[in-house]
Amino acid sequence: MRHLSASPREPRGRSRSDTVLVMDSELSIQVSLSADPVPPERLTEILADPGFGLHFSDHMFLAEWTPDRGWHDARVTPYAPLSLDPATAVLHYAQEIFEGMKAYRHRDGSVWTFRPEENAARMVRSSQRMALPVLPEAAFVASVDALVRTDERWVPEPTGEKSLYLRPFMFASEKFLGVRPAKHVTYLVIASPAGAYFAKGLRPVSIWLSEEYSRAGVGGTGAAKTGGNYASSLLPHREAIENGCDQVAFLDTVERRWVEELGGMNLYYVYDDGTIVTPALSGSILQGITRASILELAGKLGHQVEERQVAVEEWRDGVGSGRITEVFACGTAAVVTPVGTLKWRGGEVSSGEDAGPVTRQIREALVDIQYGRAEDTFGWMHKVL
Ligand SMILES: *Cc1c(COP(=O)(O)O)cnc(C)c1O
Secondary structure, three states, X not given: OEXXXXXXXXXXXXXXXXXXXXXXXXXXXXXXXXXXXXXXXXXXXXXXXXXXXXXXXXXEEEEEEEOOOEEEEEEEEEOOOOOOOOOEOHHHHOOEEEOOEEEEEOOOOOEEEEOHHHHHHHHXXXXXXXXXXXXXXXXXXXXXXXXXXXXXXXXXXXXXXXXXXXXXXXXXXXXXXXXXXXXXXXXXXXXXXXXXXXXXXXXXXXXXXXXXXXXXXXXXXXXXXXXXXXXXXXXXXXXXXXXXXXXXXXXXXXXXXXXXXXXXXXXXXXXXXXXXXXXXXXXXXXXXXXXXXXXXXXXXXXXXXXXXXXXXXXXXXHHHHOOEEXXXXXXXXXXXXXXXEEEEOOEEEEOOOOOOHHHHHHHHHHHHHHOOOOOOOOOOEEEOO
């Protein structure tokens, strides 16, 4: 069986039409360039105000998997719609996983990703839970690098915290309505320039406590980054909006008491003695890379850090009494988001209209590493170009 994997010695400064040889030269990433790239003036316009998830770069990465051939036909091709048979398995049974990461341009023009091997490892774990084939970690990193190198001009200047958002994903592409793991799987990476999440400064978000709906349960797929978890969070998210909130927080499904996370971000609490607490991984919480990085970073900044269960009463009462001084959410897209109000049927508590000092300190420290403004003492950054 052939495996897609990466060569650590990929040539730099190659001409854009070269083929990038991968691994033992058995499998390579073919690069075919778009004959119709977005014109420079239009690209400048897009990068001036990219928003989020609206515009896509000129190319995409694609590879396919079958049981007998393994991963094959790895290629960078012009960005284009996919043609799917109506019986394509993912459309029926949601056998799908994804990742989210960013490429950051530094002031010297170089382009970097943040801990891509962690995204690669998480995709392996997600694929195992969703009975999808394992994409070797080195191949994952090589696929992202190949797309970013091809679409380098889509990586915005670092002003205003812009970045190129990267979306690797894998799905059951077999045409088959039987229920079993697919025997044809497609892996893609697409790229979309992203503006600052907080264009007008750090604004605390309000959270609706979902007491009726769950995001994930014991033994379910909560720890896998899979679209189905998002599908099930859309109705409670709509309930949050209807109740005047921005986001929804989920509790555990057994006792309906322990705080898990938001629909797509992990949670942190700052206590009046400087301790920082995040809910312990329960098996149904998504292991955020931002969450894990903050655990290390906050420790280095001198905070006492704890991973433990947090009851929803502790959140309500702690904010009410002032024992909890700040609450924030974290994830790749927004990095660190201050949480202002927690609202539920029958009440609310508010921890302020502004981002607290610890939230700001942690956010800044992390963003400074990502944009190369602070020394990367953890070795988190991966140079792409
Ligand atoms: C992706 C994701 C996160 C955040 O993970 P990061 O690696 O920090 O971006 C948190 N919760 C859910 C449900 C997610 O899908």
